[in-house]
Amino acid sequence: SAVISQKPSRDICQRGTSLTIQCQVDSQVTMMFWYRQQPGQSLTLIATANQGSEATYESGFVIDKFPISRPNLTFSTLTVSNMSPEDSSIYLCSVAVLTGNTEAFFGQGTRLTVV
Amino acid sequence: AQTVTQSQPEMSVQEAETVTLSCTYDTSESNYYLFWYKQPPSRQMILVIRQEAYKQQNATENRFSVNFQKAAKSFSLKISDSQLGDTAMYFCAFMNNKAAGNKLTFGGGTRVLVKP
Numbered sequence: 001s002a003v004i005s006q007k008p009s010r011d012i013c014q015r016g017t018s019l020t021i022q023c024q025v026d027s028q029v030t031m032m033f034w035y036r037q038q039p040g041q042s043l044t045l046i047a048t049a050n051q052g053s054e055a056t057y058e059s060g061f062v063i064d065k066f067p068i069s070r071p072n073l074t075f076s077t078l079t080v081s082n083m084s085p086e087d088s089s090i091y092l093c094s095v096a097v098l099t100g101n102t103e104a105f106f107g108q109g110t111r112l113t114v115v
Numbered sequence: 116a117q118t119v120t121q122s123q124p125e126m127s128v129q130e131a132e133t134v135t136l137s138c139t140y141d142t143s144e145s146n147y148y149l150f151w152y153k154q155p156p157s158r159q160m161i162l163v164i165r166q167e168a169y170k171q172q173n174a175t176e177n178r179f180s181v182n183f184q185k186a187a188k189s190f191s192l193k194i195s196d197s198q199l200g201d202t203a204m205y206f207c208a209f210m211n212n213k214a215a216g217n218k219l220t221f222g223g224g225t226r227v228l229v230k231p
Binding site: 031033035041042043044045048090092094096098101102103104106108109111 | 148150157158159160162165167206208210217218219220221222223224
């Protein structure tokens with residue numbers, strides 16, 4: 001299993017500013033994933049964060065808007081840059097554990113409101 | 116690319132009754148995992164049940180069971196003896212194999228309301 005600590009749990013930000021979300025895992029994992037959940041919607045993958053290489057972004061998401069760091073095998077950050085009200089969402093980090101019973105574990109999520 | 120479809124935006128059920136949530140998916144892969152996750156108002160994603168595609172036997176976890184039809188690409192969740200604590204959003208999710216990165220593709224979700 002994996003325990004993920006994500007912070008902040010929520011924030012209210014001014015448009016045009018940036019917010020960095022942190023994700024700490026209690027074990028070493030190869031890949032970490034960042035998802036966005038817009039209000040009343042499902043989860044959409046933003047990018048896959050690989051240690052030692054650049055993140056891999058999904059269609060519709062770009063590095064300039066969502067820069068990601070992955071300095072080691074237990075930590076990652078996602079920055080939401082130059083925010084607008086359309087960025088108001090829940091952001092979740094996740095890891096996949098493939099030993100034993102395969103499962104994805106999630107952080108508690110960050111509820112971001114941009115005003 | 117994989118797609119996951121949940122055709123029921125919302126379901127309500129009386130306490131102690133049974134409810135079935137539908138999920139269909141599309142993939143060209145033969146080896147994959149399917150999951151049902153529960154998301155209560157706390158936002159925490161909680162694994163309800165998993166199914167490995169290579170296993171023909173349907174997974175069960177206490178009051179939760181699935182009907183996995185690989186040929187039909189269908190993966191429904193049955194909640195038996197529904198409890199008030201089952202009220203939440205339920206997401207069906209597909210995980211591809213390791214070579215493709217183990218990322219999850221989610222369905223649109225089904226909101227389940229258990230009524231006393």
